[in-house]
Amino acid sequence: MFVPAISCEEDRKSSSPAGFDEMKFLSLSSRKIATGLVVLLLSGRIERKHLTELREVLTAEAGSRNFILDMREVRLVDKDAITFLSYCEAGGAELRNYPPYIREWIEREREALSGSQA
Numbered sequence: 006m007f008v009p010a011i012s013c014e015e016d017r018k019s020s021s022p023a024g025f026d027e028m029k030f031l032s033l034s035s036r037k038i039a040t041g042l043v044v045l046l047l048s049g050r051i052e053r054k055h056l057t058e059l060r061e062v063l064t065a066e067a068g069s070r071n072f073i074l075d076m077r078e079v080r081l082v083d084k085d086a087i088t089f090l091s092y093c094e095a096g097g098a099e100l101r102n103y104p105p106y107i108r109e110w111i112e113r114e115r116e117a118l119s120g121s122q123a
Contacts (some may be wrong), residue, residue, distance in 0.1 A: 031055040032078075043067040048078030053085035063093075077102035087114055 032048045043066045051059070063072060074093065082090070091111045094100050100107075 031059065041070060043070065043072040044075055045072060046075045046077070048080075050081040051079060051086040051090075052081075052083045056085060056089050059089070071097045071099070073099045073101055075101045076104070076107065079103065079107070082107060082110075084114075087111055091115060 031051055034046045036044050036046075038044055045063065045066065047059075066072070074090070087107070087110045090100060090107070091114060094111070
């Protein structure tokens with residue numbers, strides 16, 4: 006399984022209004038299902054600063070096997086997270102239960118990339 010390497014910049018200070026601090030963190034939990042697939046449950050926000058940790062968890066949990074990213078409780082992603090998710094999916098990962106805007110954004114990014122390579 007291909008897990009994209011993403012370098013992270015220094016964490017920037019959050020400018021979130023009071024009361025929204027709980028959304029600035031990414032929560033991860035994983036489980037293996039009977040077929041041997043690893044399901045990684047994601048919640049909160051997925052931002053560039055989380056991608057190194059996410060990649061490390063995926064590598065440790067899934068190794069070279071395919072995995073499922075369950076994003077039922079993901080509320081917000083940034084452009085770097087969209088790129089990461091797109092590469093994961095292209096490498097064989099299955100994205101599940103994502104908010105509709107994530108699929109739309111991934112498709113727009115793929116179209117833009119294929120248009121720039123033509």
